[in-house]
Amino acid sequence: MKRIILYVKRHKLKVVVIATLLVSYYFCLPSPLFKDPTATVITSATHQLLGAKIASDGQWRFPKNEEVPEKFKTCIINFEDEYFFKHPGFNPISIAKALRQNLKSGGVKRGGSTLTQQVIRLSRKGQSRTYFEKAIELILATRLELKYSKESILAFYASYAPFGGNVVGLDAAAWRYFNRSAEELSWAESATLAVLPNAPSLIYPGKNQQTLLNKRNRLLKKLRDNNTIDSLTYTLSLAESLPQKPYPLPQTAAHLLHKAAKLHPGERIVTTLNSKYQQQTNTIVSNHYNVLKQNEIYNIAVLILDVHSRQVLTYVGNSPTDRKHQKDVDIIDKPRSTGSILKPFLHAAILDAGDILPNTLIADVPTNFGNYVPENYNKEFDGVVPAKRALSRSLNIPSVLMLQDYGLDRFYHDLKALKLRDIKYNANHYGLSLILGGAESSLWDLCKSYANLSSTLNHFSSSSSEYFSKEFSEPTFLASKTIDFGKKSTEKTVFDAASIYLTYESLKEVNRPEGNESWEFFDDSKQIAWKTGTSYGFRDAWAIGTTKDYVVGVWVGNADGEGRPGLVGVQAAAPILFDVFDILPKSEWFDKPYDAMKEVEICSISGHRASLICPKTELHFIQESGLKTKSCPYHVTIHLDDKEDYQVNSSCEELDKIRHVPWFVLPPLMEYYYKTKNPFYKSLPPFRADCNTNTFEAMQFIYPNETATIFLPKDFNGEANPLILKIAHTTPETTIYWYLNETFIGATKDIHEIATSPQEGTHTVTAVDLFGNEIKRQLKITI
Numbered sequence: 001m002k003r004i005i006l007y008v009k010r011h012k013l014k015v016v017v018i019a020t021l022l023v024s025y026y027f028c029l030p031s032p033l034f035k036d037p038t039a040t041v042i043t044s045a046t047h048q049l050l051g052a053k054i055a056s057d058g059q060w061r062f063p064k065n066e067e068v069p070e071k072f073k074t075c076i077i078n079f080e081d082e083y084f085f086k087h088p089g090f091n092p093i094s095i096a097k098a099l100r101q102n103l104k105s106g107g108v109k110r111g112g113s114t115l116t117q118q119v120i121r122l123s124r125k126g127q128s129r130t131y132f133e134k135a136i137e138l139i140l141a142t143r144l145e146l147k148y149s150k151e152s153i154l155a156f157y158a159s160y161a162p163f164g165g166n167v168v169g170l171d172a173a174a175w176r177y178f179n180r181s182a183e184e185l186s187w188a189e190s191a192t193l194a195v196l197p198n199a200p201s202l203i204y205p206g207k208n209q210q211t212l213l214n215k216r217n218r219l220l221k222k223l224r225d226n227n228t229i230d231s232l233t234y235t236l237s238l239a240e241s242l243p244q245k246p247y248p249l250p251q252t253a254a255h256l257l258h259k260a261a262k263l264h265p266g267e268r269i270v271t272t273l274n275s276k277y278q279q280q281t282n283t284i285v286s287n288h289y290n291v292l293k294q295n296e297i298y299n300i301a302v303l304i305l306d307v308h309s310r311q312v313l314t315y316v317g318n319s320p321t322d323r324k325h326q327k328d329v330d331i332i333d334k335p336r337s338t339g340s341i342l343k344p345f346l347h348a349a350i351l352d353a354g355d356i357l358p359n360t361l362i363a364d365v366p367t368n369f370g371n372y373v374p375e376n377y378n379k380e381f382d383g384v385v386p387a388k389r390a391l392s393r394s395l396n397i398p399s400v401l402m403l404q405d406y407g408l409d410r411f412y413h414d415l416k417a418l419k420l421r422d423i424k425y426n427a428n429h430y431g432l433s434l435i436l437g438g439a440e441s442s443l444w445d446l447c448k449s450y451a452n453l454s455s456t457l458n459h460f461s462s463s464s465s466e467y468f469s470k471e472f473s474e475p476t477f478l479a480s481k482t483i484d485f486g487k488k489s490t491e492k493t494v495f496d497a498a499s500i501y502l503t504y505e506s507l508k509e510v511n512r513p514e515g516n517e518s519w520e521f522f523d524d525s526k527q528i529a530w531k532t533g534t535s536y537g538f539r540d541a542w543a544i545g546t547t548k549d550y551v552v553g554v555w556v557g558n559a560d561g562e563g564r565p566g567l568v569g570v571q572a573a574a575p576i577l578f579d580v581f582d583i584l585p586k587s588e589w590f591d592k593p594y595d596a597m598k599e600v601e602i603c604s605i606s607g608h609r610a611s612l613i614c615p616k617t618e619l620h621f622i623q624e625s626g627l628k629t630k631s632c633p634y635h636v637t638i639h640l641d642d643k644e645d646y647q648v649n650s651s652c653e654e655l656d657k658i659r660h661v662p663w664f665v666l667p668p669l670m671e672y673y674y675k676t677k678n679p680f681y682k683s684l685p686p687f688r689a690d691c692n693t694n695t696f697e698a699m700q701f702i703y704p705n706e707t708a709t710i711f712l713p714k715d716f717n718g719e720a721n722p723l724i725l726k727i728a729h730t731t732p733e734t735t736i737y738w739y740l741n742e743t744f745i746g747a748t749k750d751i752h753e754i755a756t757s758p759q760e761g762t763h764t765v766t767a768v769d770l771f772g773n774e775i776k777r778q779l780k781i782t783i
Contacts, residue, residue, distance in 0.1 A: 255317025339533030354625030359607025383674025532569025
């Protein structure tokens with residue numbers, strides 16, 4: 001019995017020992033096998049290397065690559081381990097030969113390690129090369145063979161083998177020594193890299209060249225002898241020279257590389273970039289930089305987005321300048337003054353709200369808003385101008401007037417819906433200057449917004465006139481990420497398709513106030529909706545354009561904010577914009593969103609919906625909300641004598657001789673400037689001398705009721721309170737236009753009261769109604 005119990009105990013002990021050994025064997029392989037930091041690597045969508053940032057330990061060690069090129073695989077197996085695909089992780093014959101040779105020589109002359117054992121040794125870096133360590137390596141090698149395929153083990157070796165200096169891994173070695181990817185290496189180049197890990201501290205490019213050459217040629221001869229390569233390939237391979245020094249790694253998209261290194265450090269990132277477009281854009285930027293720097297303009301950024309996928313195709317964060325001029329600053333995501341680049345958003349918003357039609361006349365006269373006095377770029381005035389022309393010519397005064405009428409808070413809400421993240425303060429912080437560069441935004445956000453609008457238009461036309469709930473999405477530079485546009489909906493996301501389309505139609509006209517030089521940059525064969533912008537003080541020049549397929553954004557300036565003469569959008573940024581569009585495929589123009597439009601009769605002169613007395617009309621498709629706009633207010637019926645030389649009435653002419661004629665009438669100040677640009681404009685004829693008229697009895701000042709000195713008290717903030725002007729009119733529903741010293745300050749209807757903040761001194765207040773009646777009042781203001 002005792003003997004049985006003893007046997008059972010001994011048997012259990014063996015089982016425990018065996019189980020312990022098996023468990024230890026199972027868990028003996030470290031996971032992960034390698035913990036070394038790796039470089040951040042970015043590639044194009046087609047896996048072409050765009051750049052790499054060195055690992056944190058100072059080594060050029062790319063992330064593990066699971067694919068080993070066939071030429072290198074053949075070379076390394078023939079050089080290091082001919083029986084690699086046959087042994088279980090170690091080669092008993094090689095070990096025996098190595099042991100015999102080492103015992104005979106009295107030292108370690110031969111290792112006998114397989115590639116599998118070498119992978120283990122690489123993972124256990126720093127271990128002394130003893131027989132005990134060899135035994136550990138052998139055990140771990142067999143465990144490695146059980147866990148991984150032969151191909152994976154080769155991938156470990158190719159990714160972590162040393163190749164001399166601070167170069168680790170085949171991928172890094174191929175670029176550092178031959179300036180190309182490992183897949184593109186020749187037989188001679190693959191053989192060179194195959195022999196380097198054998199003694200990386202003794203032989204590498206630039207050191208012990210003859211020894212390296214001999215090793216390479218012996219391997220090539222072996223490949224010829226075993227018919228891996230033919231004699232001609234062998235001869236040509238022998239003629240290839242060895243690399244002499246490392247090449248710098250590509251920096252095709254340096255600023256995107258730094259962004260990727262912050263977000264995904266140590267990873268191999270496949271980006272959405274098109275390497276061809278990226279390289280061509282780099283060349284365009286370099287060429288323009290060489291010109292612009294003569295004017296001390298040093299920084300340029302360019303972004304190309306694919307409208308359909310919202311992928312980044314080109315990312316040029318800065319020009320090839322120097323450290324003194326902040327070459328490492330990525331301008332694309334930095335907030336800069338917007339200049340006029342937000343005007344298309346305002347135009348689309350007002351169309352969408354149904355406040356105007358594309359050709360509605362907008363006032364363009366001297367205007368002030370308290371102490372804020374906007375000016376057009378050319379310092380001139382048109383009197384009135386069609387809204388679409390105001391946009392295409394980037395006129396400032398009409399834009400400010402439209403923003404005032406539309407509502408600052410409403411437009412601020414629209415910009416937040418467009419996800420312009422750098423507009424951080426409340427609407428009153430920016431005021432009406434918001435539309436002229438009073439706010440900041442980044443090239444990234446602006447291009448994103450234009451792409452979202454273009455995509456809205458594309459989806460509306462291609463999906464049975466529907467919108468997508470997540471249309472306004474962030475672009476991506478990661479190939480692994482796809483944009484979710486959400487569900488289809490009949491509800492617009494921000495602006496309706498018709499308003500976007502009509503805005504883009506205006507932007508196609510490309511006329512700018514800066515001068516005729518802009519036309520040489522426009523190619524009629526490519527229909528592009530584009531807009532430039534220039535910030536106050538000539539600090540930022542913008543140009544953003546869109547087609548059905550692409551959005552291109554350009555910023556030009558100095559990263560430190562220094563302004564320069566000539567730093568305006570159409571001169572500095574637009575040429576780059578159109579050079580970039582030239583490298584892109586031609587796009588068809590946007591489909592007209594008929595389901596969001598209505599065909600109506602439009603007054604040809606005023607751009608409003610035609611009234612019954614408009615003499616000339618045209619049929620136009622307008623946005624559905626445009627049906628809310630009022631009919632033409634500028635055509636009135638006047639009464640003329642039979643020769644149509646004078647206005648008459650029943651007090652001076654028989655009724656059957658009076659001609660009733662529709663007449664286009666502008667208020668006097670608008671008319672004054674309009675006539676300078678439109679010589680065919682006809683002012684109202686005067687009344688005939690024998691007619692009884694009461695022109696000035698139509699309206700009267702309530703306050704001030706006479707020429708007076710007015711004191712404006714200050715509030716708690718030290719600001720003078722505004723002056724409230726009031727008028728009574730015999731026809732209250734008419735519109736009255738107000739001017740302070742011939743500067744337009746606003747219009748009133750029904751209740752004729754308006755606030756203004758005049759400076760201290762003498763002023764003239766003028767009020768003019770739609771019929772040309774005019775009254776004036778002189779004031780002396782003290783504060």
